Amino acid sequence: MGPPRGPLCWLLLLTAACSGILLALYSSAVGPYPGPRSGARNATWSGTFFGREVSNAGTRKSPHCRHPLSLAIQKHPHFRALFNLSTPVLLSGGLFAQELWDSLSQYKAPYGWQGLSFQAINSTLSLLNDSESSKLFAASGKPLPNCVRCAVVGNGGILNGSRQGLNIDAHDYVFRLNGAVIKGFEKDVGTKTSFYGFTVNTMKNSLISYRNLGFTSVPQGQDLRYIFIPSDIRDYVMLRSAILGVPVPEGPDKGDRPQTYFGPEASAGKFKLLHPHFIGYLRERFLKSKLMNTNFGDLYMPSTGALMLLTALHTCDQVSAYGFITSNYWKFSDHYFERIKKPLIFYVNHDLSLEATLWKDLHKAGILRLYQR
Ligand SMILES: *[C@@H]1O[C@H](CO)[C@@H](O)[C@H](O)[C@H]1NC(C)=O
Ligand SMILES: *[C@@H]1O[C@H](CO)[C@@H](O)[C@H](O)[C@H]1NC(C)=O
Ligand SMILES: *[C@@H]1O[C@H](CO)[C@@H](O)[C@H](O)[C@H]1NC(C)=O
Ligand SMILES: *[C@@H]1O[C@H](CO)[C@@H](O)[C@H](O)[C@H]1NC(C)=O
Ligand SMILES: *[C@@H]1O[C@H](CO)[C@@H](O)[C@H](O)[C@H]1NC(C)=O
Numbered sequence: 001m002g003p004p005r006g007p008l009c010w011l012l013l014l015t016a017a018c019s020g021i022l023l024a025l026y027s028s029a030v031g032p033y034p035g036p037r038s039g040a041r042n043a044t045w046s047g048t049f050f051g052r053e054v055s056n057a058g059t060r061k062s063p064h065c066r067h068p069l070s071l072a073i074q075k076h077p078h079f080r081a082l083f084n085l086s087t088p089v090l091l092s093g094g095l096f097a098q099e100l101w102d103s104l105s106q107y108k109a110p111y112g113w114q115g116l117s118f119q120a121i122n123s124t125l126s127l128l129n130d131s132e133s134s135k136l137f138a139a140s141g142k143p144l145p146n147c148v149r150c151a152v153v154g155n156g157g158i159l160n161g162s163r164q165g166l167n168i169d170a171h172d173y174v175f176r177l178n179g180a181v182i183k184g185f186e187k188d189v190g191t192k193t194s195f196y197g198f199t200v201n202t203m204k205n206s207l208i209s210y211r212n213l214g215f216t217s218v219p220q221g222q223d224l225r226y227i228f229i230p231s232d233i234r235d236y237v238m239l240r241s242a243i244l245g246v247p248v249p250e251g252p253d254k255g256d257r258p259q260t261y262f263g264p265e266a267s268a269g270k271f272k273l274l275h276p277h278f279i280g281y282l283r284e285r286f287l288k289s290k291l292m293n294t295n296f297g298d299l300y301m302p303s304t305g306a307l308m309l310l311t312a313l314h315t316c317d318q319v320s321a322y323g324f325i326t327s328n329y330w331k332f333s334d335h336y337f338e339r340i341k342k343p344l345i346f347y348v349n350h351d352l353s354l355e356a357t358l359w360k361d362l363h364k365a366g367i368l369r370l371y372q373r
Contacts, residue, residue, distance in 0.1 A: 064146035068317045069366075072366040073365075073367055076367070079361075079367060082285045087278055087281050088275050089311055089315055091230075091273045091275040091277075092129070092273070093125045093127065093133065096125040096126070103277075104276050107276070109230060109232050110229060110230055110274075110276060110301055113276065120236055120237065121236060124237075124239055124273075133272070133273075136225075136315045147318060148172055148315075149171045149316065150173045150175065150318065150319050151167075151168045151171035152175040153168060153176050153180065153190070153323050154177070154309075154321065155337070156323040156324060156332060156335065157335055157336050158329070158331075158371070160185075160188060160332065160333060162188045162371070162373065164189070165186050165191070168190035168320075169190040169192040171192075172194075173312075175194065175195045175227075175312055176195070176196050177196065177198060177202075177308050178198055178305075180215070181210065181336075181337040189322070193224050194223065195227050195272075196218060197308040198229065199231040200234050201234070210335070213338060215337070217261075221263075225271070228271060228273045228274065229274050229304065230279075231301065238256070242258035243267065243268050243270075244266065245258070279302070282307065287354055289354050290351075291348055296349075299348060299349045300349060300351065301349065303355060305323075305324060313367065320369040320370075323336060323371070324370060324371075325344070325355060327356065
């Protein structure tokens with residue numbers, strides 16, 4: 001999600017150093033890309049996997065994938081117990097009810113609505129009443145591929161000089177996030193963007209911090225959809241203003257015109273909202289960090305990249321991750337678009353070591369293809 005800004009940033013960095021989180025190193029070797037697995041063709045779908053068609057992806061089954069990740073999950077004793085592909089990924093108006101309010105108001109954002117106003121949440125969610133709002137891959141005229149192949153592009157320095165642009169663009173859907181600079185890096189990161197994921201905080205920080213490095217605007221396009229991560233009330237307020245096509249009426253973003261970020265099209269179908277319960281499920285099952293038990297536990301949440309990659313893993317049939325942290329991260333700059341090598345810094349608001357281990361293990365299990373070099 002990128003560094004927090006201001007004095008807090010230094011505090012976080014100091015704490016990280018003191019608690020030994022800084023410069024965590026990984027020792028075990030990473031295996032090659034998974035080869036073809038025998039038996040994959042005899043894939044049978046267990047009941048667990050039917051729900052995702054309805055709640056997350058749309059209307060499909062995936063008989064034409066050579067290596068659907070659901071099959072790799074089913075075969076893996078550890079990950080089989082963690083994944084529930086029926087968990088709703090997106091929150092839409094139709095899901096809002098008193099029971100959901102009662103349940104989510106027990107948790108702070110991004111996991112819930114504690115301390116937020118019922119009225120504010122309801123007024124945003126009631127706008128997400130479009131049939132597209134509950135599905136990530138909306139059927140905008142085009143039929144969904146039989147096997148939905150997704151690339152999730154993090155911003156890691158490993159992509160500098162990688163020449164992965166064509167491979168990335170060959171996927172059905174491409175997810176990007178935060179300071180996703182494209183211009184000048186097309187050969188390395190591609191040009192296609194289907195989804196852009198962010199919190200208002202990370203989006204605006206990226207526009208400030210990486211402006212000089214080429215991140216002068218958020219990716220825009222007719223087929224592009226935005227995925228809001230509800231980390232704060234301001235995300236709900238911005239989302240509401242974006243759908244209505246009006247300036248933000250209140251809060252830290254007061255007066256902002258959403259179309260300066262997201263382009264002229266204001267409609268419910270253009271914007272998606274991650275379900276707070278999904279974010280909590282991801283933290284509990286996949287990214288339960290030791291940082292949660294420190295004084296800074298409240299600051300900890302999975303990174304934007306982790307949330308996008310896990311979103312793809314719960315909605316696509318095959319997922320490749322590019323620009324995500326690998327065991328040899330120290331060889332590369334923090335971001336691919338930096339001009340001078342800048343080391344990756346481990347802040348305490350995310351647990352990048354834990355995320356690195358997760359990607360490596362998912363790759364080994366054949367659930368994910370992690371780009372490494
Ligand atoms: C697939 O299933 C059929 C029976 O339905 C069986 O004869 C065949 O050996 C299986 N193939 C593999 C690769 O498991
Ligand atoms: C998976 O999630 C769905 C939807 O939240 C829930 O109904 C179901 O009980 C869960 N399954 C398991 C095995 O936890
Ligand atoms: C949310 O607000 C709408 C009006 O905008 C209202 O009709 C609806 O009942 C409210 N939902 C709940 C759960 O109170
Ligand atoms: C969604 O809600 C808006 C505002 O309440 C309304 O104008 C629109 O017709 C609704 N759309 C659907 C598909 O229900
Ligand atoms: C990016 O890669 C080029 C060579 O491909 C290298 O000269 C440059 O130093 C790299 N940039 C960073 C920030 O590492």
